[in-house]
Amino acid sequence: MSTQLTVFVVVFGAVAVMGFAAARWRRPDSIHTLEEWGLGGRAFGNWVTFFLLSGDVYTAYTFVAVPTLVYGMGAAGFFPVPFLVIVYPMLFVVLARFWSVCHVHGFVTPAEFVRARFGSRGIGTAVALLGIVATMPYIALQLIGMEAVFEVMGLPKGWPLTLAFVVLALYTFNSGLRGPALVSIVKDALILWAVLAVLMIVAMTPGQWDTIFRIAENRYAITPRTDDGLVLPVQSQLNYVTLALGSAVALFLYPHTLTGVLASRNRSTLRRNLAVLPIYTLTLGVLMLVGFAALYSGVQPVGGNANTVVPQWFNENAPAWSAGLAFAAIGVGAMVPAAIMSIAAANLFTRDIYRVYLRPYASAREETYVSKSVSLTVKFGALLILLLLNTQFAIDLQLIGGVVIMQTLPAVALGLYTNWFHRWALGLGMGAGLVLGLFMLWQVPKLGGADGRQVVREHFGGSAWPLDNLGFDTQAAIYVGIVALAVNLLVAVAATPVLRGLGVADGRDLTREHDYVADEGDPTVRRMTEIIDGEPVPEEKPTSFFTPVGPRRGTPSAQDDDPSRRAYPRL
Amino acid sequence: MRAEGSAAPVVGGAAARVSGLRGGEWVRGTAATGARVLPVERTIARHRSGEWPTVRDRRERRAAFGEGRQDKSRWHWLLLVPIVLPLMPVIYNRVDPTLLGMPFFYWCQLGFAFLASGVIAFVHKKVTAARKQGGKTVATAGERVG
Incomplete structure (x- = not known):
């Protein structure tokens, strides 16, 4: 067994033990509620939230695929850096509101929020389905990152990946979100080491950067391609900017980001973390520059798998033990987001499909059990996609997933600010965005060949939609997601007054402004004891549409002395 | 706005609107309980339920119940700087000046990370300070609703 493999196996084994032990970390009275299993008790402080969010956002696939892009195209592959910078100021404004409203009402998923905000089961379900559809291929991509490492270490394709995933699936089943939260600390330490190794190796090369x-x-300059280079060619700029913007929007909407966010203790924890996380982008930036370093040392991808450029560079340039640590960083870096994503998808299913359509009065214990099983299913689904179909298929699906998840923006993100949109207008907008987005993706051909101009495949070849489809005489392209989202917004804005004018009934908003600013310690924010109790606050059935839900003034009940109990019906 | 139809229930023959600002206190009736008038509880039916017959009413209501956006702050506009700058390739799409041999394109965009971090930290400080100062008014508004 080579040194690399030994180091990798040792680290991986330690991580697996940690993952299982995490179930005992801050052990609750019962882990059988979705808040405990799926959100780690909603009580993570500054540090754990930082590790969890960074583990969630900076995935193994990013660390592997993005430097490969830079290796191939130069500047145009650098878009994740602006993307992961602009996303944090954007999140700073919206996330705190999302955190508050979810804590006041006990929401675990964005779809539950949408259902309550716009009073529409249909829109809630649509958001949940789009979330699941977008998340599944993302999990498969994490496997691709791990696969690249295995390939460099000379392992075969099938069983090592399956083994790693079985371990992951079991400890997620057992520990829930506590597992990835604890493991992400190891992941960040390893990534930091990999970054330091890059900097040291570059410092030792003659002439350095x-x-x-x-x-x-x-x-x-030598290659016949015109879209590569150290700076952006003119025609690439529009795509660069729209891709960065679109990815930033999508990141907020991905259910797994929101799961990580909801696990934090209070608003300030979240906001402090958002101030620090841009710095983490620097680690990604340095690893992206490995793409250039690989050009310098003439690294060739192993076995025709382009994603092996980064691991192969470490393999050739770093000492064996250090390369082993870098491999472990990518391997563990795949485990953390894959676990969080599967938890997020499972929660969506449980809260927005199972409890809404199948068993409305499911107990907290039953919910947790369903979520656990679904998280297993989702993971093995992703594994099957990868092993039975092929890698390219997973990448294409992920590309579609990004465009799909962006269409939930009016409902989820704008919904945090206004309930002005009509529920059917949101549905129409979402539909229009999806149809247009898919059509445009279908139109994009895959280009290849030496000069990057030959059509390799007719359809679903990328997310950069050439503007000459509109008849412009230009080589410029634009990110499909942004166009689809713009159309989505236009339709939603235009249809809302029309539907109101036609007298189509609006949904009922179950939230109010104070919910969006409530913080830890606010009487309306549910205390953990209550959440752990797990049973729903008894709901008074309104006698008519106009009867206010909840206990009334003048009719004192036993719960009146406890303000958190008085608050809201569980939705 | 529309206040007709089911939105404004009519009580006991007389065309009395049960929703409205009455004697300085906001009250609301229900269709089922007839003339029974309740003080507003925390869950409020929105949209076509007749609470906001006119824009002016809505403003009064907001003032009375502290319903406007409570986390509003002018400092948030500052966050536009680290959002807009990285989206303008005109600024950084060049090779010179280089830093440690790195073209401007790369180190400038990495530098934006520090800018974003700094701006977010600054805004967070300002917003929490403002919230602490104005916390009293928010609390009173909250009490009136709850």
């Missing part, structure tokens, strides 16, 4: 960039520049 200067030489590396010069060689990369010469290399891009």
Whole structure:
């Protein structure tokens, strides 16, 4: 067994033990509620939230695939850096509101929020389904990241991946969100080591970054492609900007990001973390520059798998034990987001499909059990996609997933600010965005060949939609998601007054402004004791549409002395 | 706005609107309980339920119940800087000046990370300070609703 493999196996084994032990970490009285299993008790402080969010956002696939892009195209592959910078100021405004409203009402998923805000089961279900559809291929991508490492270590394709995933699936089943939260600390330590290793190795190369960039520049000048280079060619700029913006919007809407967010203790924890997380983007930035370093040392991808560029670079340039640590960083970096994603998808299913349509009065224990089983199913689904179908299929699905999840923006993100939209207008907008997005993706051909101009495949070849489809004489392209989202918004805005004018009934908003600013300690924010009790607050059935829900003034009940109990019916 | 139809229930023959600002206190009736008038509880039916017959009423209501956006702050506009700058390739799409041999394109965009971090930390400080100062008024508004 090579040194790399030994180091990898040791780290991986330690992580697996930690994952199982996490169930005992801050052990609650009962882990059999969705708040405990799926949100780690909603009580993570500054540090754990930081590790959890960074583990969630900076995935193994990013660490593997993005440097590969830079290796192939140069500047155009650098878009994740602006994307992961602009996303945090955007999140700063919206996330705190999302946290508050979810804590006041006990929501676990964005779809529950939408259902309550717009009074529409249909829209809630649509958001849940789109979330699940977008998350599944994302899990498969994490496997692709791990696969690249295994390939460099010379392991076969099938069983090592399956084994790693079985371990992951079991400890997620057992520990819920506590598992990835604890493991993400190891992941961040390993990533930090990998970044330091890159910096040290580059510092030891003669000429350092200067030489590396010069060689990369010469290399891009030689290739017949016109879209590569050290800076952006004119025609790539629009796609670069829209891709960064679109990815930032999508990141907020992905259910797994929101799961990580809801696990934090209070609003300030969240906001403090958002101030620090941009710095984490620097680690990604440094790893992206490995793409150039790989050009310098003439790394060739192993076995025709382009994603192996980064692991192979570590393999050739770092000492064996250090390369082993870098491999472990990618391997563990795949486990954390995959676990959180499967938990998020499972919660969506349980709260927004199972409890809404199948068993409305499911107990907390039953909910947790359903979520656990679904998280297993989702993971093995992703594994099957990868093993039975092929890698390219998973990548294409993920591309579609990004465009799909963006269509929930008016309901989820704008919904945090206004209930002005009519529920059917939201549905129409979502539908229009989806149809247009899929059609545009279908239109994009896959280009390849030496000069990157030959059509390899007719359809679903990427997310950069060439503007010459509109008859413009230009090589510029635009990110499909942004166009689809714009159409979605237009339809929603235009249809709302029309539907109101036609007298189509509005949904009933079950939230109010104070819910969006409530913080830890506010009487309306449910205390953990109550959440752990798990049983729903008894709901008074309104006698008519106009009867206010909840206990009334003048009719004192036993719960009146406890303000948190008085609050809200469980939705 | 529309206040007709089911939105404004009519009580006991007389066209008395049960929703409205009455004697300085906001009250609301229900269709089922007839003339029974309740003080507003925390869950409020929105949209076509007749609470906001006119824009002016809505404003009064907001003032009375502290319903406007409570986390509003002008400092939030500052966050636009780290959002807009990285989306303008005109600024950074060049090779010179280089830093440690790294083209401007790369180190400038990495530098935006520090900018974003700094701006967010600054805004967070300002907003929490403002919230602490204005906390009293928010609390009173909250009490009136709850």
